[in-house]
Amino acid sequence: MKFGVMGTGQVGTTIGGKLQALGHDVVFGSRSLEGGKASRVGAETGIRVASHQEAAEHGEWIVNALPGEHAIASLTGCALDGKILVDIGNYEAAVDGPIAMPLGQALQAAFPAVRLVKTLNSVSAHLMVDPDSLGADHSVFLAGNDAAARAEVETLLRAFGWRSILDLGDLEACRAMEELVPMWMRLFGKFGDPNFNLLVVRQG
Numbered sequence: 012m013k014f015g016v017m018g019t020g021q022v023g024t025t026i027g028g029k030l031q032a033l034g035h036d037v038v039f040g041s042r043s044l045e046g047g048k049a050s051r052v053g054a055e056t057g058i059r060v061a062s063h064q065e066a067a068e069h070g071e072w073i074v075n076a077l078p079g080e081h082a083i084a085s086l087t088g089c090a091l092d093g094k095i096l097v098d099i100g101n102y103e104a105a106v107d108g109p110i111a112m113p114l115g116q117a118l119q120a121a122f123p124a125v126r127l128v129k130t131l132n133s134v135s136a137h138l139m140v141d142p143d144s145l146g147a148d149h150s151v152f153l154a155g156n157d158a159a160a161r162a163e164v165e166t167l168l169r170a171f172g173w174r175s176i177l178d179l180g181d182l183e184a185c186r187a188m189e190e191l192v193p194m195w196m197r198l199f200g201k202f203g204d205p206n207f208n209l210l211v212v213r214q215g
């Protein structure tokens with residue numbers, strides 16, 4: 012499968028590297044084509060770094076690993092229609108205040124023909140692609156308006172190693188998912204490292 016991964020930060024490079032290790036064909040979408048960053052990321056990952064538009068042309072699936080505040084502007088003009096957009100992003104502003112419209116819903120509204128699936132946004136980057144490294148079960152959520160797209164993303168999450176996957180249904184769930192960001196930050200402050208996650212336990 013061909014992926015365009017938008018953003019070359021911690022999340023983008025982690026997800027891109029895992030997708031490549033699973034045999035997928037990845038191109039990063041980046042603002043930073045000039046100067047050292049693109050060549051450093053390219054050399055470190057072995058993944059081509061291109062513009063957001065080129066990466067989107069390449070991808071059958073798109074991954075949003077951009078700061079929420081800049082995602083819509085960066086994805087505008089990209090070939091997204093009909094593709095699955097895996098949205099991992101959060102608004103930085105969600106850390107310490109309520110958000111008017113969750114990012115997942117805002118992206119779906121901005122790009123109505125995309126098959127958006129929100130997932131992994133409340134999980135530390137290194138655990139996204141190696142959940143077993145925590146040494147205990149823990150949970151990941153997903154949501155999207157297209158049930159078939161949710162099922163395809165669930166299959167990808169299983170390939171990443173996830174077992175406790177909670178499909179929350181349509182994109183109304185984005186608010187609850189994105190409001191986990193302040194909890195993540197609070198726990199990070201308590202523990203002093205990102206080696207934790209939540210587990211949902213249900214009787215029966």
Ligand SMILES: NC(=O)c1ccc[n+]([C@@H]2O[C@H](COP(=O)([O-])OP(=O)(O)OC[C@H]3O[C@@H](n4cnc5c(N)ncnc54)[C@H](OP(=O)(O)O)[C@@H]3O)[C@@H](O)[C@H]2O)c1
Nearest residue numbers: 018019020021022041042076077078079081100101132136
């Ligand atoms: N880090 C985590 O553990 C974690 C966990 C869950 C969710 N998330 C979410 O996942 C997303 C990515 O996280 P991250 O830690 O990788 O973020 P990041 O390092 O802050 O940014 C990711 C990339 O976005 C691009 N970018 C930065 N500022 C931009 C701007 N003004 N306009 C366009 N592109 C810009 C940069 O790539 P280029 O220089 O190549 O353009 C940057 O490397 C965020 O929304 C974050 O909230 C992060």
